[in-house]
Amino acid sequence: MPDTPSSTEQALQAIADAVGDGRQRVESDLSDPAIPVAATVVLLRNGGDGLEVLMIERPDRGSFAGAWVFPGGKLEPGDREPPADASSAGSATEEADARRAAVRETFEETGLELAASALVTVSCWDPPPGLPLRIRTWFFVVAAPPAEELRLQPGEAVASEWLRPADALQRHAQGEFTLYPPTWVTLYGLNDATDVEAVLATTRLAATRSFETQVRRGPSGPVFYWREDAEYEGDRPDAASGPRHRLEVGASPWVYTYRQ
Secondary structure (H helix, E strand, O other), X not given: OOOOOOHHHXXXXXXXXXXXXXXXXXXXXXXXXXXXXXXXXXXXXXXXXXXXXXXXXOOOOOOOOOXXXXXEEEOOHHHOOOOOOHHHOOHHHHHHHHHHHHHHHHHXXXXXXXXXXXXXXXXXXXXXXXXXXXXXXXXXXXXXXXXXXXXXOOOOOOEEXXXXXXXXXXXXXXXXXXXXXXXXXHHHHOOOOOOHHHHHHHHHHXXXXXXXXXXXXXXXXXXXXXXXXXXXXXXXXXXXXXXEEEXXXXXXXXXXXXXX
């Protein structure tokens, strides 16, 4: 009887299968109203061995089945507020709606209460055209409330762990964790962080990162490209020596390259 593929292998296969269905991005993709919007919250605390993040394991069904993720979920109608005027519509309104969703989803999934004003925006991930599961997601960081007990919602999370980012990445590389690219890259970005205060201070000073994603097939499997990469839109005269911003996910461990 053949071995059942791990959830990590299944996730990789789903990405690989979708690459052939992709298309070149167009400007309207970033604001496509047909794509659901979601929010996710990276809860931080100072542990005995350094910075830790809260991760939860999704059930073996539904979106991101079996994956380890940060708390979060899709916007609901109650999260949305109409803009004060037409000129204020757009990404700023969407970010504000996502912030409300982030607070609500975190409480529903973990029982932790957050103040929306405490959330610091990290990034916005726009999915690659062609993938079957496309969700535009806003990522926020926040200090975890002190001394509050987690109350996981069974339908949303089957386990939780406070982990150092490096440990989560290592467990993924060993096939113990299923991570999707936005989660992986966010953890990678926290790998060298010393403490909660440093992360929040640095994030407040930085511009929100926009990950407008393209996926193409590389020599060893799917490669995620972002706008800074010289090959984002295909071949370019300076592609070989130009800037890089990509994630190669065809084999484990994944390889992230960011070179300006």
